Amino acid sequence: MSKGSFPSASGRRGGTLALVLAALAPVCLGGWLVWDTMGSGQNDGGGAPASSLPTVSSTSSPPPPRPPSASPKNEIDGKPLTGKVVVLDPGHNPDNRDHTSEIARRVDIGTGEKECDTTGTATDAGYSEAAFTLDVSRRARALLEARGATVKFTQDGDRSYGPCVDERARIGNNAHADAVVSVHADGAPAGDRGFHVILPKSVRGGAADTSDIAAPSRLLGERVRGEFMEATGSAPADYIGDGSGLNVRGDLGGLNLSTVPKVFIECGNMRDPKDASELTDPKWRERAALGIAQGITDFLNR
Known part of the structure; x- marks a missing residue:
C-alpha cells in the first residue's frame, strides 16, 4: 500500500484533539456560568455575600477560626498580667x-x-x-x-x-x-x-x-x-x-x-x-x- 493511503500521525492527533474540544465545550461553558454566578472568591466586594453561597458538607471540615478570647486572659502584646x-x-x-x-x-x-x-x-x-x-x-x-x-x-x-x-x-x-x-x-x-x-x-x-x-x-x-x-x-x-x-x-x-x-x-x-x-x-x-x-x-x- 502506498504511503498516501493512510492519514499522517499529525493528522490523526489533530482530529482527536478537535473531537475532545468539541465534547468539553458545553461542560466548560456551564462551569464558567456557575463560577460567574458565585463570584470569583476574591475579597474585592464583587462576589455574592457569603450567606448566599451553597453549603458544602464535609466530614473533615477545618476548625473554625480561634476567637480572640482564646488567647491568655488579659494578655496584651504578650503581657498576660496587664491591668493586674x-x-x-x-x-x-x-x-x-x-x-x-x-x-x-x-x-x-x-x-x-x-x-x-x-x-x-x-x-x-x-x-x-x-x-x-x-x-x-x-x-x-x-x-x-x-x-x-x-x-x-x-x-x-x-x-x-x-x-x-x-x-x-x-x-x-x-x-x-x-x-x-x-x-x-x-x-x-x-x-x-x-x-x-x-x-x-x-x-x-x-x-x-x-x-x-x-x-x-x-x-x-x-x-x-x-x-x-x-x-x-x-x-x-x-x-x-x-x-x-x-x-x-x-x-x-x-x-x-x-x-x-x-x-x-x-x-x-x-x-x-x-x-x-x-x-x-x-x-x-x-x-x-x-x-x-x-x-x-x-x-x-x-
Missing part, C-alpha cells in the same frame, strides 16, 4: 535592729495584739532574712513587671523600720491588689528543711475578717507552692503541718487584716546549713523569684 496589681511584701526590714523599741510596740491584728514587726532571722554566717526578702522580692518584681503587672512594695529598703504588720496589710488593701505575697525565710532549728506557704485562716474579730479571702488565698498559695517547688527543686518543709507545704494560721496580722488574696512564703530555713547554702546563692534566689512570680501569674490567669 500585685503587692510584694518583703518581710522585716534591714534597719529594724536599730529600732527595737519602735518595732516592739503592740498593734491590733483583729483577734488580738502583736508586735509591730520583728528583726527576722539570719544564717549562721550573718546573712539576714531582711536582706534575703528584699533581694528575692526585687527579682520577682522585675519578672512580674515584664509580664505587664503593676507591682507595689510595702517597703523597699527606704524606711527606717517596719512598716508594722497592720500597715503592711493596709498597703495591699488600699492598692486593691489582685494578689499579695509576703516573702520570708524561716528560723527553725538546724536539721529542719524545706519551704512552706502560710494561708490565712477564716477568722472574724475586730478589724479582722478573712471570710471572703480565705478561699482565693488558698488558691494563690497552692499555685505559688507548685511553681516554687518546680523552679527551685526544693521540697515542702518536713517540720510544718502534714508535709504538704501549706500551713493555715490565724495569728498573723498581715493575713488577718487583709481584704485581698494574700499568702506568706517561707522560702527555706536559714538556720539549717543546707538550706542556708541555697538561700545565700544568687542563682537560687533568682529561681525562687521565678517560682513566686509564676505562681502569681498562674493564679491571676486561672
Whole structure:
C-alpha cells in the first residue's frame, strides 16, 4: 500500500484533539456560568455575600477560626498580667535592729495584739532574712513587671523600720491588689528543711475578717507552692503541718487584716546549713523569684 493511503500521525492527533474540544465545550461553558454566578472568591466586594453561597458538607471540615478570647486572659502584646496589681511584701526590714523599741510596740491584728514587726532571722554566717526578702522580692518584681503587672512594695529598703504588720496589710488593701505575697525565710532549728506557704485562716474579730479571702488565698498559695517547688527543686518543709507545704494560721496580722488574696512564703530555713547554702546563692534566689512570680501569674490567669 502506498504511503498516501493512510492519514499522517499529525493528522490523526489533530482530529482527536478537535473531537475532545468539541465534547468539553458545553461542560466548560456551564462551569464558567456557575463560577460567574458565585463570584470569583476574591475579597474585592464583587462576589455574592457569603450567606448566599451553597453549603458544602464535609466530614473533615477545618476548625473554625480561634476567637480572640482564646488567647491568655488579659494578655496584651504578650503581657498576660496587664491591668493586674500585685503587692510584694518583703518581710522585716534591714534597719529594724536599730529600732527595737519602735518595732516592739503592740498593734491590733483583729483577734488580738502583736508586735509591730520583728528583726527576722539570719544564717549562721550573718546573712539576714531582711536582706534575703528584699533581694528575692526585687527579682520577682522585675519578672512580674515584664509580664505587664503593676507591682507595689510595702517597703523597699527606704524606711527606717517596719512598716508594722497592720500597715503592711493596709498597703495591699488600699492598692486593691489582685494578689499579695509576703516573702520570708524561716528560723527553725538546724536539721529542719524545706519551704512552706502560710494561708490565712477564716477568722472574724475586730478589724479582722478573712471570710471572703480565705478561699482565693488558698488558691494563690497552692499555685505559688507548685511553681516554687518546680523552679527551685526544693521540697515542702518536713517540720510544718502534714508535709504538704501549706500551713493555715490565724495569728498573723498581715493575713488577718487583709481584704485581698494574700499568702506568706517561707522560702527555706536559714538556720539549717543546707538550706542556708541555697538561700545565700544568687542563682537560687533568682529561681525562687521565678517560682513566686509564676505562681502569681498562674493564679491571676486561672
